[in-house]
Every structure is written in C-alpha cells, then in structure tokens.
Amino acid sequence: MSANEFELLGALQQALGDQLVLTGERIPTKARSDSSRTGHHLPKIYIRPRSVEDISRALRVCNNHRGSTVVQGGMTGLAGGANPDREDVVIAMDLLSGVEEIDIAAGTMTVLAGTILEVAQKAAEQAGFLLPIDLGARGSCQIGGNLATNAGGIRVISHGVTRDNVLGLEAVLADGTVISSLNRMQKNNTGYDLKQLFIGSEGTLGIITRAVLKLKPLPVHRATALCGVSCYEEVVALLRRARKSLMGLSAFELMWETFFRFSREAEHLKAFEADYPYTVIIEQSGETVSLEEFLGTMFEEGLVADALIAQSEKERDRFWKIREGLSLGKLPHLIEYDVSLPIGVLDLYAKEVTAALATEFPGIHVSVFGHVADSNIHLCISAGQIDVSAKHRINAIIYERVAQHQGAISAEHGIGLLKRDYLAYSRSPEELELMRRIKQALDPHCILNPGRVI
Numbered sequence: 352m353s354a355n356e357f358e359l360l361g362a363l364q365q366a367l368g369d370q371l372v373l374t375g376e377r378i379p380t381k382a383r384s385d386s387s388r389t390g391h392h393l394p395k396i397y398i399r400p401r402s403v404e405d406i407s408r409a410l411r412v413c414n415n416h417r418g419s420t421v422v423q424g425g426m427t428g429l430a431g432g433a434n435p436d437r438e439d440v441v442i443a444m445d446l447l448s449g450v451e452e453i454d455i456a457a458g459t460m461t462v463l464a465g466t467i468l469e470v471a472q473k474a475a476e477q478a479g480f481l482l483p484i485d486l487g488a489r490g491s492c493q494i495g496g497n498l499a500t501n502a503g504g505i506r507v508i509s510h511g512v513t514r515d516n517v518l519g520l521e522a523v524l525a526d527g528t529v530i531s532s533l534n535r536m537q538k539n540n541t542g543y544d545l546k547q548l549f550i551g552s553e554g555t556l557g558i559i560t561r562a563v564l565k566l567k568p569l570p571v572h573r574a575t576a577l578c579g580v581s582c583y584e585e586v587v588a589l590l591r592r593a594r595k596s597l598m599g600l601s602a603f604e605l606m607w608e609t610f611f612r613f614s615r616e617a618e619h620l621k622a623f624e625a626d627y628p629y630t631v632i633i634e635q636s637g638e639t640v641s642l643e644e645f646l647g648t649m650f651e652e653g654l655v656a657d658a659l660i661a662q663s664e665k666e667r668d669r670f671w672k673i674r675e676g677l678s679l680g681k682l683p684h685l686i687e688y689d690v691s692l693p694i695g696v697l698d699l700y701a702k703e704v705t706a707a708l709a710t711e712f713p714g715i716h717v718s719v720f721g722h723v724a725d726s727n728i729h730l731c732i733s734a735g736q737i738d739v740s741a742k743h744r745i746n747a748i749i750y751e752r753v754a755q756h757q758g759a760i761s762a763e764h765g766i767g768l769l770k771r772d773y774l775a776y777s778r779s780p781e782e783l784e785l786m787r788r789i790k791q792a793l794d795p796h797c798i799l800n801p802g803r804v805i
C-alpha cells in the first residue's frame with residue numbers, strides 16, 4: 352500500500368472500527384466479480400457497514416482522501432458494475448439488512464438496502480401482500496442492487512420495472528450527506544423527484560440505504576401454460592389477444608427454439624411431442640382464472656399450435672425452470688446481452704444477429720429468450736475462448752443493429768463497465784453531456800463507482 356492508502360485505511364479504521372474494515376486475506380474472494388464473471392481483482396480495502404451512519408462516515412473519509420469506492424450488493428449484476436479495481440474501497444451492503452416496516456393500511460414496505468430480494472418477498476407474503484419486483488436472481492440480489500440497476504424481471508408486464516414500485520428512498524451522497532427521501536405516498540409533487548436520480552444510476556450518484564416499496568394484493572390463484580407457436584407473427588398476435596382478453600396476465604415470456612431445447616434438455620424435462628420455433632410461457636394471476644378457456648379459443652383460431660397447462664405447483668416450477676435457463680450458465684465463456692427493441696422487430700433482429708454471428712464465428716452458440724411484452728430480449732452467446740478484438744466485433748454486431756432499429760443496448764442489466772464504451776449507440780451526445788454534469792454536481796471528486804456508466 353502507498354502512504355496515501357495507509358492514511359485512508361487508518362482513517363477508515365478510526366471511523367468504523369477494525370472489525371468492519373477488512374484487508375488482505377480477510378477480504379472474501381466473492382468480492383472479485385459479479386455474475387458477469389469479468390472481474391479480476393480483489394480491492395485493497397473491504398468494508399461492511401452496519402448502519403447508514405457507518406456508510407456516511409466511510410464516504411466522508413473516502414471523499415476527503417479521494418479514495419475510489421465500489422458498492423457491492425448481491426453481486427448478481429451482469430454488467431461488471433460492482434467489480435473492483437485493486438486500489439478501490441469496496442462497500443459491501445450485506446449487513447445493512449432487514450424489513451423495517453410493513454404498513455398494512457398503505458400497502459408499503461420499508462426495507463434496508465442490503466436485504467435479499469427473496470427475504471423481502473417472503474416478508475410481504477407473510478403479511479398477505481405481493482412484492483412485485485421479481486427476477487431469477489431473487490435468492491442473492493439485494494433491494495439496493497435492484498434499485499441501483501432499475502431491475503426488470505418477470506412481472507414487468509403487470510407491475511412495471513423496479514422504478515415503478517418505489518415510493519421513496521434514502522441515499523448517502525459522496526460527501527457523506529444522508530438524503531432521506533422516504534416518501535410513502537402515491538402522490539407527492541413537491542419539487543424534483545429526487546429518488547429518480549438514484550434509481551438506475553448504478554451506484555454512481557449515491558449509495559442507496561433504504562427504500563419504501565409498493566406492495567400489491569397477493570394473488571389467490573395462479574395458472575401457467577407453455578404454448579408452442581409456429582411463427583413470430585402469431586406470437587405477437589397471441590400477446591395482443593392475451594393483453595386484451597386475459598384478466599390478470601402476469602407473465603408472457605418467449606423462448607426461441609435453440610434456447611428452449613437447450614434449457615429443456617439440460618433440465619431433463621419433457622414438453623411437447625413436436626418441436627416449435629417459439630415457445631411462450633403465459634401466466635395469469637388473480638381471483639378468477641380462465642387461462643384454459645383463453646387457450647382453447649387461441650387453439651381454435653390457430654394462434655397456438657400446442658399448449659400444456661401446469662396441473663400442479665411442481666409442474667409450474669418445471670415450466671419456469673426451462674424459462675429461467677440457469678443451465679446456460681454452464682456454456683463456456685458465456686456472454687449475455689439484454690437489449691430493447693420495438694416488439695415488431697424483435698424476431699427480425701434475433702435472426703439478423705444470429706446469422707451475422709454465425710457467418711463470422713462458425714460454431715458459435717446463440718440462444719435467445721425474453722420478456723417479449725416488455726420489448727426486451729436476452730441473447731446468450733458462447734463463442735469459446737476469444738480475444739479482445741473478437742469480443743469487440745461481437746459487441747459491434749449486436750449493438751450496431753440495436754442502433755439501426757433505434758433500440759437500447761441495455762433493457763435491464765445496466766451499463767456498468769462492460770457496456771460503457773457502447774452507450775453512444777443508444778444515447779445522444781447532449782444526453783451524455785447532461786449525465787456528466789449531474790455526476791459532476793453530485794460527486795465532484797468522482798469517488799463513487801468511477802468509470803461506470805459514463
């Protein structure tokens with residue numbers, strides 16, 4: 352450590368006590384990388400604040416010493432945003448955890464940022480509510496990480512993205528100032544909506560410490576079906592019809608053929624007798640369930656070629672297991688992309704990109720699935736051990752076509768480190784300049800997640 356780094360360490364130990372300030376072998380190896388598996392270094396200092404005051408003190412010290420910090424939540428991010436450099440101070444949020452209050456009358460939850468999403472979901476359920484934020488990483492990701500990345504997930508079709516489920520939050524600025532904006536009301540037009548500065552800013556404008564989240568009534572029934580569909584136009588027509596006729600439509604997720612086959616086989620699960628180019632998982636939640644009736648009509652009209660309705664919770668979990676596609680994680684050197692495009696061009700885009708990649712990288716694996724109702728698809732690409740220039744070329748193939756179709760290079764996972772150099776494919780020079788000005792105003796010494804996003 353340099354003399355400056357020793358000074359910073361001493362000041363942090365003085366502010367927080369030795370127990371919460373880890374160095375050397377006491378730093379857990381999980382601090383190296385988020386789930387993108389692109390992080391290479393352990394930080395020089397790793398702190399585990401127990402309270403908002405600890406975070407405030409730590410940031411004040413880092414700001415005074417110009418020490419760069421990186422916030423780590425559940426480390427399930429896929430944009431490299433939480434990956435530290437050697438000289439960084441990591442602020443790990445896991446000890447700042449717990450559901451503080453469920454307000455039954457208002458239908459709100461106040462929760463600390465380090466709380467695991469699934470823990471918050473279960474607390475809501477026990478109180479008879481649904482916490483609408485939900486994603487495959489629920490068992491590890493934290494509420495603070497969900498807000499910082501404005502996570503999407505599988506319930507966006509009915510409840511919106513994370514941003515739509517937040518009423519208020521508390522955050523600590525780079526200089527240690529605590530901004531408590533813990534609004535609990537649906538309506539509050541008292542000046543700038545400050546929470547929006549922090550939601551989706553990937554830890555670059557402040558550390559989120561608490562949130563007030565909206566809760567919804569817990570659905571009584573849930574019906575789930577897997578549907579084989581013969582062409583993309585029918586997928587879009589089925590979505591339109593489901594939105595119009597199916598009360599309580601709570602999921603409409605599309606799997607392209609390669610993804611469905613790979614994930615189904617890896618999970619050793621059976622589905623249809625025949626193969627279909629598209630498989631949709633449809634879920635309906637609510638008091639009354641008529642998914643069966645709806646699918647009967649769709650079958651008669653020819654929009655659905657085959658359908659399996661889950662007959663039990665176990666079967667429902669099996670359907671979702673295919674969709675969650677965790678087995679794709681076993682593919683070597685997997686790269687994941689999450690792009691947004693108008694619904695009408697999703698299939699065209701998937702086909703264009705798959706063809707372009709196969710031409711330049713013979714043998715490449717490309718699987719596509721997505722939250723089609725939210726205009727968002729994921730591409731899972733495995734091209735084996737490739738060098739940096741090949742990675743850039745793959746990124747260019749993916750992102751140039753996103754720009755051509757006026758889409759967004761990230762729908763869900765954020766920009767982090769991995770997509771920063773491609774942000775201009777989706778945002779104008781004026782927008783980027785405004786983002787820099789906001790960053791400069793809130794974090795003039797650039798100590799919060801430096802180099803991320805912009």
Ligand SMILES: Cc1cc2nc3c(=O)[nH]c(=O)nc-3n(C[C@H](O)[C@H](O)[C@H](O)COP(=O)(O)OP(=O)(O)OC[C@H]3O[C@@H](n4cnc5c(N)ncnc54)[C@H](O)[C@@H]3O)c2cc1C
Nearest residue numbers: 424425426427428432487493495496497499503554559763
């Ligand atoms: C299996 C799997 C499924 C997934 N499915 C989805 C999905 O459907 N939709 C989706 O959007 N994402 C998905 N993701 C990505 C990921 O789970 C989300 O981005 C999640 O919100 C990240 O939360 P985290 O706590 O793990 O954050 P981390 O990975 O720890 O951090 C993510 C970013 O947020 C910052 N951050 C973390 N906590 C805070 C805080 N308290 N204050 C300020 N900044 C903070 C970090 O510095 C980093 O920049 C998935 C990931 C996996 C592995």
